[in-house]
Amino acid sequence: MKYVIIFFILLSYHANAQTPARYNHVTNDVQLIHSQILNQDRYVYIHVPKIDSNQVNKPLDVLYLLDGENHFHIVSAYVEYLRHWGVIPPVIVVGILSADRVKDLTPTNSLIDFDGNVDSRYKTSGGNEQFLNFVKQELMTYVEGRYKTSRFKIFAGHSFGGLTVINCMLNHPEMFDAYVAVSPSLWFDNKYVLRLAEQKLAAAAITGKKLFYSVGNEDGTFRNDVLEFNKLFRHRSLRDFEHMYKDYPFESHMTEPIPAYYDALRFVYKTWAPETTK
Numbered sequence: 001m002k003y004v005i006i007f008f009i010l011l012s013y014h015a016n017a018q019t020p021a022r023y024n025h026v027t028n029d030v031q032l033i034h035s036q037i038l039n040q041d042r043y044v045y046i047h048v049p050k051i052d053s054n055q056v057n058k059p060l061d062v063l064y065l066l067d068g069e070n071h072f073h074i075v076s077a078y079v080e081y082l083r084h085w086g087v088i089p090p091v092i093v094v095g096i097l098s099a100d101r102v103k104d105l106t107p108t109n110s111l112i113d114f115d116g117n118v119d120s121r122y123k124t125s126g127g128n129e130q131f132l133n134f135v136k137q138e139l140m141t142y143v144e145g146r147y148k149t150s151r152f153k154i155f156a157g158h159s160f161g162g163l164t165v166i167n168c169m170l171n172h173p174e175m176f177d178a179y180v181a182v183s184p185s186l187w188f189d190n191k192y193v194l195r196l197a198e199q200k201l202a203a204a205a206i207t208g209k210k211l212f213y214s215v216g217n218e219d220g221t222f223r224n225d226v227l228e229f230n231k232l233f234r235h236r237s238l239r240d241f242e243h244m245y246k247d248y249p250f251e252s253h254m255t256e257p258i259p260a261y262y263d264a265l266r267f268v269y270k271t272w273a274p275e276t277t278k
Contacts, residue, residue, distance in 0.1 A: 028076065033142055037134045044068065044139065045095035047076035048147065049083055059150035061091045062143060064135065064176070066105065066161030068095020075156070075261050088269040091154075094143055096135070103127035105160035107167045110189035114221070125189075132168055136175055154268060156180035158257045160188070162213070166229075167193050169211065170200045178210040180264040182257050183218065186225035194225055201232050207239045212264040214246040216256035242267075 029046045045068045049060070065075055072095030082088040098104045102125050109126035113119035143149065155176040157165045162184030169179045170193070186194045200206070215226040230245045244267045248256050 028073075033139065035134050035138050037130060037138060040099060042099065042134070042139075043097045045072045045076075045093075045097070046143070047072070047079065047093035047095075049080055049090035049092065051090055055090075057148065058090075059148050061089060061150050061152040061154065062147075063091050063093045063154040063156060064139070065093055065095045066098075066155075066157035066164060067101070067159075068097050071095070071158065071257055071261065074258060075265075078262050078265055082265060082269075086274045088265055088272060089274075092143070092147055092149065094139070096139070100124055100127070101160060104131040105157070105164045106188060107163070108189045108192050110192075112189070114185075114187060128164055128167060129171075131164075132172060132175070136172070152177050154178040154180065156182075156261065156264065157184075158182040158260075159253065160185050163188055163193055166197065166213070169206065169209065170196050173203075173206045173209060176209075178268045179212070180261070180268070181211070181213040182260040182264070183215050183222060183253055184213065184226065184229075185222075186229060187221040191225060194229055197229060197232055202236045202238065207241050209241055210268055211241070211243040212246070212260075212267045213243070214248060214256065214260045214263075216248045216251040216253055218253050222253070 029048070031044050031046055032041055033044060034041050051058070051060075063075065063079070065071060072093065076093040076095075079088065079091045079093055083090050102122055104127055106122070106125040107128040111118045111120065111122050111125075113122065140153075153176045155165050155168060155178070157163075157180070159182070162181035163186065165179050165181040166184050166186070168175060184193075213226065213229065215223050226245075233243055244263075246260065246263055248259060251259060
């Protein structure tokens with residue numbers, strides 16, 4: 001039923017690059033940012049939620065979403081619906097588009113594909129650190145300069161995007177407060193990020209975070225690697241670190257984001273409650 005509701009919400013959405021963002025109604029904007037770090041222009045989608053008149057000056061949490069061209073409208077619809085019913089607070093959603101997805105979302109250079117074969121499509125891989133610098137130094141600065149934002153930030157991604165989310169959490173945990181990795185491609189480059197997690201997961205800097213990660217009905221290394229990642233939490237004593245693993249046996253790699261992003265939002269804000277006024 002919730003997905004039928006989301007469908008009708010999506011019908012009412014539109015992206016308009018000419019309309020300035022406002023807080024008195026829902027807006028979805030397409031915005032162009034020039035990145036000196038990446039030496040290119042980058043498009044982002046920005047969802048600004050509806051705000052009650054008595055909360056127009058309240059700072060908003062921000063969710064930075066990878067593969068914005070695929071998942072922005074789904075996630076922003078979830079955010080708006082859950083906000084409407086007082087389940088989560090109003091959240092700005094920033095959907096990041098990639099000019100070269102392989103380059104942006106992989107931490108190392110590797111030409112080996114999922115099946116262990118050499119694939120020339122991966123020749124640009126390994127630009128994740130530069131991409132994260134863009135997010136931290138330019139994109140966040142842009143968003144925080146244009147909107148009234150809180151300190152709470154979420155980073156979410158699927159597949160290579162999920163790989164980026166976990167890589168960011170391990171190497172730059174200070175960037176975000178909550179991380180969402182849907183079917184992360186932990187197989188990439190001989191399980192580089194999975195091996196990194198074995199080394200870094202217990203680091204003190206990763207405390208005080210939230211992590212949602214999941215896998216669908218996927219054969220082989222996708223499932224096995226996420227299960228191995230999940231096992232790491234059984235052997236670590238992480239102070240003030242909340243995590244949730246979800247298995248979606250009836251969802252494929254490409255359909256899993258639909259239920260997973262909904263569940264992730266419920267997990268991140270499970271203890272949130274709307275303010276009451278007397």
